[in-house]
Amino acid sequence: MASLRTYFAIYVVLMALAISKFAFFEVAFLSYQQAIAATFVAAAIKIGLIAGYFQHLREEPRPVTYVMLTGLFMVLLLAGAATFSVWS
Known part of the structure; x- marks a missing residue:
């Protein structure tokens, strides 16, 4: 099982990814299609972290x-x- 430090770091990364999805659409140098693509990439990373650590799939x-x-x-x-x- 991962340590509390690992869970806290993953939580911080998940929060940063959640905030970044809002920022992708507010940043002027990204087009709408690029913002959608970046949002999908951020969502895929979040899915991997949640499934791997919080659902303990890494230990299975x-x-x-x-x-x-x-x-x-x-x-x-x-x-x-x-x-x-x-x-x-």
């Missing part, structure tokens, strides 16, 4: 991680299929 055996990644892949596949059916 690798097969549990593979099951979780398979579930994520299936959700993304389903969302892609739904998006395709809406746009066609």
